[in-house]
Amino acid sequence: MRFRAKIVDLACLNHFSRIINTIAKLAKTCILRLTVCKLYFILSDKVANGGASMWCELIQGNFFDEFQMEGVAAEHNEIYLELIPENLSRALKTAQSAKAVKIKLTNKHCPCLRVAVELPSLSSSSRIVTHDIPVGVIPRRMWNDFREPSVPDFDVSIYLPVLKTMKSVVERMKNLSNFIVIEANLSGEMNLKIETELVSVTTHFKDLGNPPWASEDGCQSSAQGRDLESMAEACIDIKKLQQLLAGQQVNPTKALCNIVRKRIVHFILLHEEVSLQYFIPAIA
Numbered sequence: 001m002r003f004r005a006k007i008v009d010l011a012c013l014n015h016f017s018r019i020i021n022t023i024a025k026l027a028k029t030c031i032l033r034l035t036v037c038k039l040y041f042i043l044s045d046k047v048a049n050g051g052a053s054m055w056c057e058l059i060q061g062n063f064f065d066e067f068q069m070e071g072v073a074a075e076h077n078e079i080y081l082e083l084i085p086e087n088l089s090r091a092l093k094t095a096q097s098a099k100a101v102k103i104k105l106t107n108k109h110c111p112c113l114r115v116a117v118e119l120p121s122l123s124s125s126s127r128i129v130t131h132d133i134p135v136g137v138i139p140r141r142m143w144n145d146f147r148e149p150s151v152p153d154f155d156v157s158i159y160l161p162v163l164k165t166m167k168s169v170v171e172r173m174k175n176l177s178n179f180i181v182i183e184a185n186l187s188g189e190m191n192l193k194i195e196t197e198l199v200s201v202t203t204h205f206k207d208l209g210n211p212p213w214a215s216e217d218g219c220q221s222s223a224q225g226r227d228l229e230s231m232a233e234a235c236i237d238i239k240k241l242q243q244l245l246a247g248q249q250v251n252p253t254k255a256l257c258n259i260v261r262k263r264i265v266h267f268i269l270l271h272e273e274v275s276l277q278y279f280i281p282a283i284a
Helices: 010-026 085-093 140-146 163-173 238-246
Strands: 002-007 030-034 038-044 053-059 066-070 079-083 100-107 111-119 127-134 156-159 179-184 190-195 200-205 232-237 254-260 264-271 274-281
Touching: 002 010, 010 053, 010 085, 010 238, 010 274, 038 140, 079 085, 079 111, 079 140, 085 111, 085 127, 163 190, 163 200, 163 238, 179 238, 179 254, 232 238, 232 254, 232 264, 232 274, 238 274
Parallel strands: none
Antiparallel strands: 002 066, 002 100, 030 038, 030 079, 038 053, 053 274, 100 111, 111 127, 156 254, 179 190, 179 232, 190 200, 254 264, 264 274
16 A cells, blocks of 8 residues: 655645645544545544535646555555544645645554655755654445445525625624524525524525526436425534635635435535535434
């Protein structure tokens, strides 16, 4: 089992660093899955236990100038590592003006991801700062626990409003309640609602648009023949939503959410070379 990679391009490095920062805000620990073409960051708190889950996928060729890996076996050419993303985020913070960053899987005293940051220096020799980030190697028999979450048939799919706007609304609302109701329909309308014994607050968003698949045959059978104005809603933990919005450094070109009535809200943030899915279970 071997892995080594190198980033030379500063823009790629900073972009990669922002993605890791976002992940660190969403997950205390996560699984890094390495394949020949892609990297995945996976958080699978069991949704049944009220935990959120995350699936973030990056095409390695868009970030790394060199990328070599050998998985656990020829027919299972993958590596699964458990790590604390905050540690990786901290290591990359030292790399903001680096000439190059090398990442390598090592095993001196315990398995580690070694991040070697080559910094520019005034003399001819370069300075190298290394960080060893402890990782746990996930055995092959447990890989199935970290498959891509299946998306249940949703009632409504809608584009999100500008995330900054949504974030400031949610931040104000979180002082009033621990729970927020998200509701949306197939006419591009979405509401964020707080309802407590003392106060009821609703923010309305209009003309958001619905993704094309929201009305396609087959893919979204439950939307067929449905009233376009009728709202599908789910009540979720406001802190989990705030975490997602506050941690956002990916600047997605598209952001949308799928609502399964009273069961789950599934967020999808898309950027050219990154897709981040985040699932927040509804509270009964």
